[in-house]
Amino acid sequence: MKIFGWHIMKCEYCHYSERNNGPKCLDCYLLDKRFREGKIRNMPTRFAIILYKKLKESGEYDNKELSIEDLEKKVYYENYSGEQNYISIDLSVRPAQVNIEMDGKHHGMSLKQAKADLKRTYTCFERGWFTLRIPNILMQQTESEMEDTMDDIINLLIESEEQLEKEDTPPRF
Numbered sequence: 001m002k003i004f005g006w007h008i009m010k011c012e013y014c015h016y017s018e019r020n021n022g023p024k025c026l027d028c029y030l031l032d033k034r035f036r037e038g039k040i041r042n043m044p045t046r047f048a049i050i051l052y053k054k055l056k057e058s059g060e061y062d063n064k065e066l067s068i069e070d071l072e073k074k075v076y077y078e079n080y081s082g083e084q085n086y087i088s089i090d091l092s093v094r095p096a097q098v099n100i101e102m103d104g105k106h107h108g109m110s111l112k113q114a115k116a117d118l119k120r121t122y123t124c125f126e127r128g129w130f131t132l133r134i135p136n137i138l139m140q141q142t143e144s145e146m147e148d149t150m151d152d153i154i155n156l157l158i159e160s161e162e163q164l165e166k167e168d169t170p171p172r173f
């Protein structure tokens, strides 16, 4: 069957990249595989995947600094009772020590969720990581509307990296 029209050639999940030997682009194919293998709890949101792609396209991060495994990343840490615990980060950008959390993942924020998020932010901050929360409304933008938001996020990451270089504080995760 011949497929006509550019929209049909786009990935069915992110609607951003070209398809790669199937209905999905390579990134979404690999993420879906990780999800089905139980390596990640949720399939990342479309916004998270596009942000990841834009960060790579910006040329700021190479494969060693930012990879598909930084989406829905499980981060292990020891809590005050000495127990091993983990949190799952939507997109973790190690060189900038910034964790990006997409609020849209939870439909309707509950008090319990809000409290848990605050604790996570504290746990990360204590270890030198800034948490950037992306509210739902920013993720609902169209692709062209997203450009400004993406630029702001990239600028924040670059600024964070520059500040870290000045401070010379090693990451603690």
Ligand SMILES: [Zn+2]
Pocket (backbone or CB within 6 Å): 011, 012, 013, 014, 015, 016, 017, 024, 025, 026, 027, 028, 029
């Ligand atoms: Zn895709």
